[in-house]
Amino acid sequence: MTTLDRANPPGSGTLRSFDFPAVERRELPSGLDLRVAIMNRLPMVSLNLFLRAGEAALEPQVAGLAVLTADALEGGTRGRDGAELAEALEGIGARVSANGGWEGTSVALSCLAERLPEALSILSEMVLAPAFPPTEVDRAREQQLASIRQRAMDPASLATDTAQARYFDPEVPYARAVDGTVASIEAMTPATMLGFAEANYRPSSSGLVVVGDVDPGEVRAMAAEHLGAWEGAPANRADFTAAPRTRDRTVTLVHRPGAAQSEIRVGHVGAARSIPEYYPLSIANMVLGGMFTSRLNLNLREQNGFTYGVRSRFTFRMQAGPFQISTAVGNDVTAPALEQIMLELGRMAEDGPSSEEVEAARDYAAGVFGLQIETARQVATRVTQLVVYDLPDDHFDRYRDVVRAVTREEATDAASRYIRPDEAQIVVVGDAEVVGEPLRALGLGGVEVVDG
Amino acid sequence: MPSLSIPFERHRLDNGLRVVLAPDRTIPVVATNLWYGVGSRNEPKGKTGFAHLFEHMMFQGSAHVPKNKHFEMIERVGGASNATTWFDRTNYFETVPSHQLELTLWLESDRMGWMLPAMDQEKLDNQRDVVKNEKRQRYDNQPYGDWSERLQRLVYPEDHPYHHTVIGSMEDIEAATLDDVASFFRTFYVPDNAVITLAGDIDPAGALEQVKRYFGDIEPGGPIPSIPGNADVAPLIGRTLRDHVRADVPLPRIIMGFRTPSYASDDFAVAEVARALLGVGRASRLYRRLVRERRVARGVVSYVFPLLSGASMFLVWATGYPDGSPAELEAALSEEIAALADARQSEIDRAIALVETDLVRSMERVADRADLLSMFELYFDDPDRINKELDRLRAVRVEQVRTFTRERLGEENRAVVVFEPESSR
Numbered sequence A: 001m002t003t004l005d006r007a008n009p010p011g012s013g014t015l016r017s018f019d020f021p022a023v024e025r026r027e028l029p030s031g032l033d034l035r036v037a038i039m040n041r042l043p044m045v046s047l048n049l050f051l052r053a054g055e056a057a058l059e060p061q062v063a064g065l066a067v068l069t070a071d072a073l074e075g076g077t078r079g080r081d082g083a084e085l086a087e088a089l090e091g092i093g094a095r096v097s098a099n100g101g102w103e104g105t106s107v108a109l110s111c112l113a114e115r116l117p118e119a120l121s122i123l124s125e126m127v128l129a130p131a132f133p134p135t136e137v138d139r140a141r142e143q144q145l146a147s148i149r150q151r152a153m154d155p156a157s158l159a160t161d162t163a164q165a166r167y168f169d170p171e172v173p174y175a176r177a178v179d180g181t182v183a184s185i186e187a188m189t190p191a192t193m194l195g196f197a198e199a200n201y202r203p204s205s206s207g208l209v210v211v212g213d214v215d216p217g218e219v220r221a222m223a224a225e226h227l228g229a230w231e232g233a234p235a236n237r238a239d240f241t242a243a244p245r246t247r248d249r250t251v252t253l254v255h256r257p258g259a260a261q262s263e264i265r266v267g268h269v270g271a272a273r274s275i276p277e278y279y280p281l282s283i284a285n286m287v288l289g290g291m292f293t294s295r296l297n298l299n300l301r302e303q304n305g306f307t308y309g310v311r312s313r314f315t316f317r318m319q320a321g322p323f324q325i326s327t328a329v330g331n332d333v334t335a336p337a338l339e340q341i342m343l344e345l346g347r348m349a350e351d352g353p354s355s356e357e358v359e360a361a362r363d364y365a366a367g368v369f370g371l372q373i374e375t376a377r378q379v380a381t382r383v384t385q386l387v388v389y390d391l392p393d394d395h396f397d398r399y400r401d402v403v404r405a406v407t408r409e410e411a412t413d414a415a416s417r418y419i420r421p422d423e424a425q426i427v428v429v430g431d432a433e434v435v436g437e438p439l440r441a442l443g444l445g446g447v448e449v450v451d452g
Numbered sequence B: 001m002p003s004l005s006i007p008f009e010r011h012r013l014d015n016g017l018r019v020v021l022a023p024d025r026t027i028p029v030v031a032t033n034l035w036y037g038v039g040s041r042n043e044p045k046g047k048t049g050f051a052h053l054f055e056h057m058m059f060q061g062s063a064h065v066p067k068n069k070h071f072e073m074i075e076r077v078g079g080a081s082n083a084t085t086w087f088d089r090t091n092y093f094e095t096v097p098s099h100q101l102e103l104t105l106w107l108e109s110d111r112m113g114w115m116l117p118a119m120d121q122e123k124l125d126n127q128r129d130v131v132k133n134e135k136r137q138r139y140d141n142q143p144y145g146d147w148s149e150r151l152q153r154l155v156y157p158e159d160h161p162y163h164h165t166v167i168g169s170m171e172d173i174e175a176a177t178l179d180d181v182a183s184f185f186r187t188f189y190v191p192d193n194a195v196i197t198l199a200g201d202i203d204p205a206g207a208l209e210q211v212k213r214y215f216g217d218i219e220p221g222g223p224i225p226s227i228p229g230n231a232d233v234a235p236l237i238g239r240t241l242r243d244h245v246r247a248d249v250p251l252p253r254i255i256m257g258f259r260t261p262s263y264a265s266d267d268f269a270v271a272e273v274a275r276a277l278l279g280v281g282r283a284s285r286l287y288r289r290l291v292r293e294r295r296v297a298r299g300v301v302s303y304v305f306p307l308l309s310g311a312s313m314f315l316v317w318a319t320g321y322p323d324g325s326p327a328e329l330e331a332a333l334s335e336e337i338a339a340l341a342d343a344r345q346s347e348i349d350r351a352i353a354l355v356e357t358d359l360v361r362s363m364e365r366v367a368d369r370a371d372l373l374s375m376f377e378l379y380f381d382d383p384d385r386i387n388k389e390l391d392r393l394r395a396v397r398v399e400q401v402r403t404f405t406r407e408r409l410g411e412e413n414r415a416v417v418v419f420e421p422e423s424s425r
Helices: A065-075 A082-091 A113-128 A134-153 A155-167 A182-186 A190-200 A216-227 A278-290 A295-303 A331-351 A355-371 A376-388 A395-404 A408-418 A432-441 B050-057 B069-076 B098-113 B121-140 B147-155 B170-175 B178-188 B204-215 B268-279 B285-293 B326-342 B345-361 B366-380 B383-387 B389-394 B398-408
Strands: A023-027 A033-038 A044-051 A095-100 A105-112 A207-212 A250-255 A261-269 A307-316 A320-330 A425-430 A447-451 B009-012 B018-023 B029-036 B080-085 B090-097 B194-200 B240-247 B253-261 B297-305 B311-320 B414-421
Touching (some): A033 A216, A033 A376, A044 A113, A044 A376, A044 B345, A065 A082, A065 A105, A065 A113, A082 A095, A105 A113, A105 B345, A134 A155, A134 B297, A155 A250, A155 A261, A155 A320, A250 A432, A261 A331, A261 B121, A278 A307, A278 A331, A278 A408, A295 A307, A295 A320, A295 A331, A307 B121, A320 A331, A320 B121, A331 A408, A355 A395, A355 B090, A425 A432, A432 A447, B018 B366, B050 B080, B050 B121, B050 B170, B050 B178, B069 B080, B121 B170, B121 B178, B147 B253, B147 B311, B147 B414, B194 B366, B253 B268, B253 B398, B268 B285, B268 B297, B268 B311, B268 B326, B268 B389, B268 B398, B285 B297, B285 B311, B285 B326, B297 B326, B311 B326, B326 B398, B326 B414, B345 B389, B345 B398, B366 B383, B383 B389
Parallel strands (some): A033 A207, A250 A447, B240 B414
Antiparallel strands (some): A023 A033, A261 A320, B009 B018, B029 B090, B029 B194, B080 B090, B253 B414, B297 B311
16 A cells, blocks of 8 residues: 555546536427436336416415415315325325425426335326315415415524615515515415416426336326316416516615624625526525535634524526525624625625636536436436426536536626625614614615514 | 445555545545544543534634634635534535635644634634524523533433533633634644545545645644543443423423443444434334324424533433323323334334435435545544445344443433423413
């Protein structure tokens, strides 16, 4: 054995190439986009039924309807009540969850592969023949109301919700919380939900993604059997552009007397998933606050000890979602932390990342991709993105090469256009008595104090 | 019924380091996972929170690895890295593309063997601040954030190693010195108090050579001091202990803890099955009865802490509705727990089916697989337990669940923490 040189990190071995699992694509006559990928190292299957029934297509009076309807799907079908449905699914070891979001509703299922035929049959029944019995609707509604109330009292959620409303024009759905308001939820009835599901749980432009230890031919046959007679297109369609509420910088201080620390959000309207600069902008954001070794985290956490962690993020949606920096810091360092955040934001917008930083972020993004497609659920989620955002079939096959090709110039250009410190909306949830004066002294603009 | 068979091999280096190798070459990713036999239970009075603070210090560099380079190097190759501290152990892990395996061995061996030369006061002060922020963010500024602290105080007597939390007291953290760091390191961070598992895209023979190369020349430690305090507790708390908290929380919440046989005991499986009947899945008793039918709870949770020293903790909680009465919620929860004394076999079948799916899914990621293997090796000298988990649970008979309910989940073995919202803001 040669003597070990500990002073320097070891060189790497040879990169083993591997491919994103091959996805077989087939459109059913109804327009349902069926995609099947084989992953057979474990006897598992994960499935996603994506329905284009999302919050972004809803008027403000019915905000939260897609979320609530998805939650209430477990309430039963025309053939079995909620308890029977749960028994049937869990008796075969199937885990099902339904979630409403901005772009649509996802019904996810995981089970042992040998149980897929029964599981898909029950899942189809849930979506095609939901019953929304009044007691179950009451339960789902009370749960959602409690959750809305809980969010208002949780400093982190309160900060995020307040910030969304500062970023977007009030007409834009993204300005509101995805699960609606007390008023909109209280007004919902079983009939509203049944109407929503019948009008919007439709196969055209929706997708069924199946990943695991399966035979694509058998999956096709199963899908045809259970979903073949289903037809139509969703009635509600999103129609808006994500305009900002203002282009002026504002500072909002949500007063919570006696808060143990301050929750900080800084952001503005970000970018849509479809922008051509998707990759360079993602790389720029990684350098700013998208990794542990990002500028923001090294500055605020490692150098200054202001926080347990800080991150920045572009949430890419059909329309421009938010760009946001989030952190929580001690009361006494609230102003200094915000000062550093604005400094880093300005540096990134002005000069972009360095070549070394771009290289590091590229290596990270390309390398971590392998870790993100280990499980059937992870792969199913990714393949679903192809359906949701209408991305090319070979998107994930090319992912690592495309990421590796991003240049410093492209990242700098994207940062300068999509990161705009002068338009930043700053929200602090904390004790105004303690942090108010230092915040004003920063000179970022007038500080509007509101009650939390 | 497909049965799991995760292949692995075990080795022990001359310095006592235990090695588990679990090849699976389907995806070119490898998980490196170390478990050290030290956690918050090893902290004496006045040093609470130190094991966790020390875990932070392990990322502050070592003789050949500059401060912050650990995360940077792992991120640079597209890997993920972190660590967690718990009652009985501390774990450190990296997942990387498999051609970068050696990097993880270099980083982990350097801090196992040569951490102290890199320590200084400034790093300690900085990480003390980070930990204090972590406590503020995750415990103090969170509704219900102190539930665990309150519950542990009730379930375990004052001299028991699980009486205090992992995050510890900030006064104790404040008092920590560089000498504490050095002596903790020399005592606990030694190869004969650790397990390393490599799972994923490895060639076992080559991987073992690499582990020997990087870890083989680290000196073994002395005897591990016995756990401070007194881990022997009576099997039951003896009565119902209560902590009624009026706080700035959005919803009432009842949290109940029960002393339960240790994770090392055969009876622990009974607790796990009872827990699944009560709260795993939507056909579980608490969800069906409290959430769906009676609608007194918005959500329910059941859990068993897998703890080794003296007694584990069986945990059930229910979150109510804004206008609901905490007393009624508690009464309803007590009733449903007591009713488990008539558990049926069909319920066990359902719960086992669901647990099986969860178990298979937990094998999908090599990082999770490695973590389980390390745990089973460190705790039980038996990594093959990973392949026997389901049999262990399937062996539980309905009579045992009924007896467990009567003996362990009654009023004479109960700690209750009630969170009641302060009059609405």
